[in-house]
Structures are given as structure tokens and as C-alpha cells.
Amino acid sequence: xxxxxxxxxxxxxxxxxxxxxxxxxxxxxxxxxxxxxxxxxxxxxxxxxxxxxxxxxxxxxxxxxxxxxxxxxxxxxxxxxxxxxxxxxxxxxxxxxxxxxxxxxxxxxxxxxxxxxxxxxxxxxxxxxxxxxxxxxxxxxxxxxxxxxxxxxxxxxxxxxxxxxxxxxxxxxxxxxxxxxxxxxxxxxxxxxxxxxxxxxxxxxxxxxxxxxxxxxxxxxxxxxxxxxxxxxxxxxxxxxxxxxxxxxxxxxxxxxxxxxxxxxxxxxxxxxxxxxxxxxxxxxxxxxxxxxxxxxxxxxxxxxxxxxxxxxxxxxxxxxxxxxxxx
Amino acid sequence: xxxxxxxxxxxxxxxxxxxxxxxxxxxxxxxxxxxxxxxxxxxxxxxxxxxxxxxxxxxxxxxxxxxxxxxxxxxxxxxxxxxxxxxxxxxxxxxxxxxxxxxxxxxxxxxxxxxxxxxxxxxxxxxxxx
Numbered sequence: 001x002x003x004x005x006x007x008x009x010x011x012x013x014x015x016x017x018x019x020x021x022x023x024x025x026x027x028x029x030x031x032x033x034x035x036x037x038x039x040x041x042x043x044x045x046x047x048x049x050x051x052x053x054x055x056x057x058x059x060x061x062x063x064x065x066x067x068x069x070x071x072x073x074x075x076x077x078x079x080x081x082x083x084x085x086x087x088x089x090x091x092x093x094x095x096x097x098x099x100x101x102x103x104x105x106x107x108x109x110x111x112x113x114x115x116x117x118x119x120x121x122x123x124x125x126x127x128x129x130x131x132x133x134x135x136x137x138x139x140x141x142x143x144x145x146x147x148x149x150x151x152x153x154x155x156x157x158x159x160x161x162x163x164x165x166x167x168x169x170x171x172x173x174x175x176x177x178x179x180x181x182x183x184x185x186x187x188x189x190x191x192x193x194x195x196x197x198x199x200x201x202x203x204x205x206x207x208x209x210x211x212x213x214x215x216x217x218x219x220x221x222x223x224x225x226x227x228x229x230x231x232x233x234x235x236x237x238x239x240x241x242x243x244x245x246x247x248x249x250x251x252x253x254x255x256x257x258x259x260x261x262x263x264x265x266x267x268x269x270x271x272x273x274x275x276x277x278x279x280x281x282x283x284x285x286x287x288x289x290x291x292x293x294x295x296x297x298x299x300x301x302x303x304x305x306x307x308x309x310x311x312x313x314x315x316x317x318x319x320x321x322x323x324x325x326x327x328x
Numbered sequence: 329x330x331x332x333x334x335x336x337x338x339x340x341x342x343x344x345x346x347x348x349x350x351x352x353x354x355x356x357x358x359x360x361x362x363x364x365x366x367x368x369x370x371x372x373x374x375x376x377x378x379x380x381x382x383x384x385x386x387x388x389x390x391x392x393x394x395x396x397x398x399x400x401x402x403x404x405x406x407x408x409x410x411x412x413x414x415x416x417x418x419x420x421x422x423x424x425x426x427x428x429x430x431x432x433x434x435x436x437x438x439x440x441x442x443x444x445x446x447x448x449x450x451x452x453x454x455x456x457x458x
């Protein structure tokens with residue numbers, strides 16, 4: 001028996017979880033607190049809406065709704081509260097409701113800091129007529145909701161003869177209900193939030209792109225460093241910059257001197273012929289000096305060739321030409 | 329509103345951090361590429377120079393050149409620890425040209441080089457190291 005009852009309770013819990021209904025609340029001005037819930041369905045007290053009953057020769061609700069602003073125009077305050085209109089058929093008449101989402105949001109914010117996105121469905125106190133015909137519903141210590149001329153009205157308890165009041169709870173949920181349309185400010189806030197989220201996601205994605213780019217650079221850098229490491233593995237003695245500089249300076253000086261010496265030897269060999277014979281050649285520290293025996297008729301020609309090769313020439317006598325080349 | 333601003337500010341901060349990270353990595357890569365290029369060139373240059381002027385098998389090449397000259401023309405021919413001293417007498421101009429050209433083709437450092445004409449022939453005296 002106890003087990004069956006427990007199972008039944010669990011089923012109710014599951015059904016209640018699956019249901020999209022929020023916590024049903026009777027919203028009236030001066031409300032002080034609300035129990036915690038993820039979603040609230042509101043039954044608006046007459047303080048939050050304007051109601052007018054009108055007979056109109058229209059058949060469909062959408063046609064009646066189009067006429068709602070003009071029908072309720074005289075009853076609504078001139079403040080720009082951005083009213084929403086709802087129409088319902090009652091017998092052969094139409095019920096025209098106008099409520100201000102902004103006013104509802106402000107009241108909820110003021111009393112309990114509840115944001116508009118937590119508001120689910122809304123109902124009107126006039127939807128509670130079947131209950132109100134039997135018993136008034138107590139709102140607080142001093143006021144109650146009852147029917148006056150067939151319309152839901154808040155009156156002081158002292159004006160009522162009844163001693164009994166219905167307690168407002170989830171069980172009193174009326175049929176129907178409408179999805180709450182947030183005010184333009186709330187919509188704007190929501191759009192701003194959504195925009196901010198989208199912008200943030202895009203910015204973060206861009207940032208991720210830059211990070212991936214940076215990681216690629218890092219990998220490329222590691223590859224470059226690996227190339228150098230491979231080269232140093234091949235020439236381990238050249239890892240030190242000092243060693244490299246020392247070897248380079250030593251061999252570059254040698255290379256420069258020896259190349260120049262060979263160039264000079266090649267130039268001197270071009271100066272020799274049957275009419276110009278090498279007499280002597282000597283290598284100094286920084287000079288290669290040669291002396292040629294030249295037939296006087298060829299002297300000028302040999303001398304001009306030597307000068308053309310940027311060599312210093314000195315005529316020792318009519319048949320002797322001294323040529324100097326610098327090894328630098 | 330404030331939450332939106334905080335979210336955007338945080339994502340912008342993340343973006344700035346990411347851009348900075350990418351920029352520093354790029355700069356670091358550019359610097360590394362430059363450094364690797366310079367060091368590789370230097371290492372290869374030093375290795376080439378070192379290999380060229382520390383040439384192996386030079387001794388046998390010198391011996392081959394000098395041995396092509398008749399022994400009676402060799403007054404001095406001495407090879408010792410990377411150093412060679414040569415004095416050749418009575419070389420014809422062709423012999424002188426051949427010996428000098430071949431020696432010059434070897435990676436030798438000439439410390440002394442003297443050629444003197446003696447009659448129709450030449451005396452070559454040189455001292456080289458490697």
C-alpha cells in the first residue's frame with residue numbers, strides 16, 4: 001500500500017517536471033515576496049490590466065484583436081506603457097484585455113528581483129470567475145479578490161460578508177493562458193545579451209584563430225631550430241660562436257692572401273713571352289716582386305699590360321722592368 | 329548590460345592576448361629564421377674554409393709533382409709535419425711553369441717563393457705549409 005503510494009507520488013513528480021508550467025502566482029501591487037522558482041506563471045490582478053466587454057459584429061479573434069486598441073483607447077492612461085492586447089469570446093460578446101508588460105516587469109523587479117525571462121504564462125483574475133463565484137480569494141491580510149458586477153475586483157476584506165476565503169495555489173490554475181510578451185526594453189536587453197554572446201563567441205573564435213596561428217609559428221620556429229641543431233651535430237666543433245669566429249678569421253686571412261698570390265702568379269705568367277723573360281721573382285710578407293728582361297721595343301707594351309692589371313711598375317733600365325703586386 | 333560588457337570585455341581581453349601571443353611568436357620565428365640562416369651560412373663557410381686549407385693527401389700530391397722532375401735537379405726536397413721545403417735547379421721554363429702551376433693548385437700557404445734566372449734555366453726555391 002505504502003509502496004503504491006510512493007510510486008504514485010514519484011509519477012506526479014515526473015509529470016510535474018515534464019510539464020512546462022511554472023509556479024502560479026497571483027500578482028498584485030504591493031506584493032512583497034515570491035517563493036523561489038525557475039519559472040513563474042502569473043495571474044494578473046485587475047490592477048495590472050484593463051478589461052472591456054463589447055458586442056462586435058466580428059467572427060474571429062484576430063479581427064477583434066485588430067479593433068482592441070481603438071476600443072480600449074479611452075480607458076488606457078496616456079503614458080506610453082506599450083500595451084499588449086488579448087481578446088476572448090464570452091457568449092456573444094468579446095472580452096478585450098490590455099496589459100502593460102513593462103508595468104509587470106517593473107513590479108516583479110521591485111518586489112523580488114525577477115527578470116522578465118522567468119515569466120512564463122499569464123492569466124487574468126477574470127479567468128478565476130468559476131472560483132470567485134463560490135468564494136473570494138484572499139490576497140493579503142486586508143484585501144481579497146472577488147466578483148463585482150461580474151468582473152474580478154480587489155476589495156477590502158471588511159467590505160465582504162464572507163468569513164471564508166479560498167487560498168490561492170497552483171490548484172487554482174485557470175484554463176488557457178497566454179505567453180508573456182516581454183516589453184521592448186526587456187526584448188532589447190535580451191537582444192543585447194544575445195548580441196553580446198554572439199559577438200563574444202566571434203571574438204573568442206578570432207582569438208582562437210590567432211592562438212592557432214601563434215602555435216603554427218611556434219612549431220615552425222622549432223623546425224628551424226632543429227635544422228641548426230642538425231647542422232651542429234654534423235659540425236660539433238663549430239657550435240661555439242667564438243670558435244667559429246676564430247677559425248673564420250684565421251682561414252679568411254689565409255684564403256685572401258693565397259688567392260691574391262695565385263692571381264699575381266697568373267698575371268706575371270701572362271707578362272712572359274719570347275720578348276719578355278722572367279729574370280727573378282721573390283715573395284715578401286705582403287708583396288710579390290718580379291723583374292722581367294724585356295726587349296726595349298716591347299717595354300711599353302709589357303708595362304701597359306702590367307699597369308692594366310693594377311701592378312706597380314718600375315723601369316730599372318732599358319731592358320729591365322720591375323713589377324710589384326700587393327697581396328691584399 | 330553590465331554582464332554583457334564584462335563578457336565582451338573578457339573576450340576582447342582574450343583576443344588581445346591571442347593577438348599578442350601570435351605577434352610575439354611571429355617575431356620570434358622571423359628572428360629565428362634570420363639567425364638560423366646566418367649561422368648556417370657561417371658554419372658552412374667555416375667548414376668549407378677549414379676543409380679546404382686543412383687539405384688531406386697533400387703530401388703525396390707534392391711528392392708526385394716534385395718526383396716528375398729529374399733527381400739531379402732536386403737540390404732540396406723535404407717534407408715534415410705539414411711543411412715542405414723545395415729547391416730545384418736548372419729548370420727549363422716549361423718545367424718551372426708546370427711545377428709552379430701544380431703547386432699553386434694545391435691549398436698550400438707559400439711562406440717563401442723565389443725564382444732566379446740562371447743562364448737559360450731557372451732556380452726555384454719555395455717553402456710552403458698546410
